[in-house]
Amino acid sequence: MNKFGGEWTKQKLDVLEDYLNFYMTALKNMNFKKIYIDCFAGSGEIEFSDESKIEGSTIMSLNLDNKFDEYHFIEKDRKNFKELEKLKEHYPELNINVYNDDCNKVLPKIISKIDWRFSRGVLFIDPYATQLDFNILKKISFTKGIDVWYLFPFHAINRMLKKDKNINEEWKKVLNRCLGDESWEDDLYFESTQLNLFQNIEYEKVSTEDVQKFICKKMKEVFPYVSENYLVLKNSKNSPLFLLFLLISNDNPKAIGLVKKVEKYILKDKTMV
Numbered sequence: 001m002n003k004f005g006g007e008w009t010k011q012k013l014d015v016l017e018d019y020l021n022f023y024m025t026a027l028k029n030m031n032f033k034k035i036y037i038d039c040f041a042g043s044g045e046i047e048f049s050d051e052s053k054i055e056g057s058t059i060m061s062l063n064l065d066n067k068f069d070e071y072h073f074i075e076k077d078r079k080n081f082k083e084l085e086k087l088k089e090h091y092p093e094l095n096i097n098v099y100n101d102d103c104n105k106v107l108p109k110i111i112s113k114i115d116w117r118f119s120r121g122v123l124f125i126d127p128y129a130t131q132l133d134f135n136i137l138k139k140i141s142f143t144k145g146i147d148v149w150y151l152f153p154f155h156a157i158n159r160m161l162k163k164d165k166n167i168n169e170e171w172k173k174v175l176n177r178c179l180g181d182e183s184w185e186d187d188l189y190f191e192s193t194q195l196n197l198f199q200n201i202e203y204e205k206v207s208t209e210d211v212q213k214f215i216c217k218k219m220k221e222v223f224p225y226v227s228e229n230y231l232v233l234k235n236s237k238n239s240p241l242f243l244l245f246l247l248i249s250n251d252n253p254k255a256i257g258l259v260k261k262v263e264k265y266i267l268k269d270k271t272m273v
């Protein structure tokens, strides 16, 4: 069983559940194959430090009133994968597919096998940290059939973006992979007006809010629509841990209009930027 989280864990799952309910109602009478993909799937249940448990995203998706036609759960950890495999026995009537691999490898294969002219899907991306390669987002957007909730690992990224831009090569690679390219180097730093003792150029980093805006901008470069009010999930000390984005790959104005309405309703009363 997966052990992690805090209040933000429940918050992200509430948002996802509300969206899945809206989604299944909106598509109920439409002739599309409906697909749910969970690419950091966990073990099915989540246990908190006080030993209380809740349904994780996979079990929650299986328990919705309206069922998807296909479920795809990707989980790298062998133990968690085995727990997920058991869900097939608990829900024999549902089409559940479980993969024990890195989602960066498996997800492109899954989506390339689906005919998106006749299918629509929701994808939940819920990593602990910086595991998702930004290029995967481009492949998802290309389908024009997938709505994505991405829990972006803001804290992990922001920690690597050192204030003086003195970032080691290993972290630079992670930042490039997670943010898509090297544009963060110019966009998130500016030359300091104060020269040091040796007259070298020194750098300063933009504000936390501007780092968040930059991440949002990168998402907008890839998706036709990115939620206007992304959710900032914070820890008990009020520091931002994750940004929860809704990314829409369908460029149809009607579909985007509907999402805008529901996004307002779902994110209402939640802490936003």
Ligand SMILES: C[S@@+](CC[C@H](N)C(=O)[O-])C[C@H]1O[C@@H](n2cnc3c(N)ncnc32)[C@H](O)[C@@H]1O
Pocket (backbone or CB within 6 Å): 002, 039, 040, 041, 042, 043, 044, 045, 046, 055, 056, 057, 058, 074, 075, 076, 077, 080, 101, 102, 103, 104, 126, 127, 128, 131
């Ligand atoms: C935050 S947990 C997911 C929780 C899950 N969404 C839930 O609600 O129960 C992240 C999961 O991703 C798995 N994981 C880490 N790296 C992965 C990768 N590259 N591909 C697939 N799964 C990965 C971890 O083993 C862990 O179970």
